[in-house]
Amino acid sequence: MHPNTQTIHTPVLLSAVLKCLAPHRGESYLDVTAGYGGHATAVCQQTEAPERMTLVDRDATAIAALQPLADKGAALMHADFLTASQSLAEKGDQYDMILADLGVSSLHLDSPERGFSFRAKGPLDMRMDSRNQLTAATIVNEYDEQALVEILRHNGEEPRAKKIAAMIAARRPFADTLELADAIAEIIPKKGKIHPATRTFQALRIAVNDELGQLENSLDLWLSLLTPGGRLGVISFHSLEDRIVKQVFAKVSGERYDADFRLVTKKPVVGDDTEIVFNPRSRSAKLRVVAKIKNTERERQYANPRKK
Ligand SMILES: C[S@@+](CC[C@H](N)C(=O)[O-])C[C@H]1O[C@@H](n2cnc3c(N)ncnc32)[C@H](O)[C@@H]1O
Structure with a gap:
């Protein structure tokens, strides 16, 4: 090993x-x-x-x-x-x-340069295979608002999908993971220990890697x-x-x-x-x-x- x-x-x-x-x-x-x-x-x-x-x-x-x-x-x-x-x-x-x-x-989550974590500043990447074209930045900064709603709902089961997608469409482009996570935290109240961007980041990661x-x-x-x-x-x-x-x-x-x-x-x-x-x-x-x-x-x- x-x-x-x-x-x-x-x-x-x-x-x-x-x-x-x-x-x-x-x-x-x-x-x-x-x-x-x-x-x-x-x-x-x-x-x-x-x-x-x-x-x-x-x-x-x-x-x-x-x-x-x-x-x-x-x-x-x-x-x-x-x-x-x-x-x-x-x-x-x-x-x-x-x-x-x-x-x-x-290791993915602990490597800020891979862009999987909302806790550290990194590029909006999230590719498990860096040879692939699609990154989280493309989805966040280029997909239309309705496509974002569907990704957040389908891949993140995010109840605030519409609100988050509208905010992303209005405020983009986003340069990095922290900028996106902070913008979500501004509009979604924190519940318990779970960061408000958790479901969005899961949804983006699943979409980038076509996990389902x-x-x-x-x-x-x-x-x-x-x-x-x-x-x-x-x-x-x-x-x-x-x-x-x-x-x-x-x-x-x-x-x-x-x-x-x-x-x-x-x-x-x-x-x-x-x-x-x-x-x-x-x-x-x-x-x-x-x-x-x-x-x-x-x-x-x-x-x-x-x-x-
Ligand atoms: C949870 S880790 C596996 C850890 C492993 N079982 C061990 O004991 O070290 C998941 C791994 O699967 C890889 N992976 C996830 N989805 C994949 C896919 N669709 N095809 C190939 N590899 C994938 C990730 O890159 C990651 O390295």
Whole structure:
């Protein structure tokens, strides 16, 4: 692992991930949001098969931090996970375990120059992949007011979407993150500890990185990339993501006799109090896991239909 990344980014729900994905020696692993390799390193300790790991991230800094795992044999893919998963599916690859730990890393939020945080001055950027064209500045300073309202409502569930969009349209251009955050704080009263710009920044980030589109279009691909008996885990951080995952997992694992998948987690796994104290990012994390049913499992089910 890259120096310092263990302290910079602590993998969320690590013990639950290991329990639900249950890595066995020699199994293959696809991490579509490998980040700083926290989950991947822990999985690798159990599989002892770095050469059977594929690690995807759209962020160049994360890819550089994953080099130690690549040196041991892991394949690295610097791409968004939709593009990466499409190309793995085209090649016919299959994995025993797939993990998606969605969203940004602590390092993104703690690097003002990336523009993700409203707490420090930085450019209105928010791109996870700096090779992409679209930045938050383009959306904030160029999109028409109605498009801004829709982004704030759809991606941020912001109840004051209209008011914020009208203010942005009237006062732009905005030069940096603090200027935008302060302008929002001027018109929206602070509620408790939550900064009034929180939902706007989340909405912009999701739009810049097409986060919901990426997830919606990738879930079926991930299911198709599983080996029989393979496990797919998704960690989400807000209700918009979790809803998408929950619906797809419920659809494919339904009570049908011929369902191809079964829910490993009937309810989402969340962090316990200790984890939340040591890793505040886990406060809103939810892990859902499905497994692809093996033919032998199905045959047993037919022989003894009451047993689940
Ligand atoms: C929460 S961090 C993952 C941390 C990782 N599980 C660990 O233990 O170090 C999320 C990572 O996913 C990447 N990411 C988010 N969305 C992505 C996407 N659509 N395609 C590829 N990478 C993505 C981000 O760049 C970030 O590095």
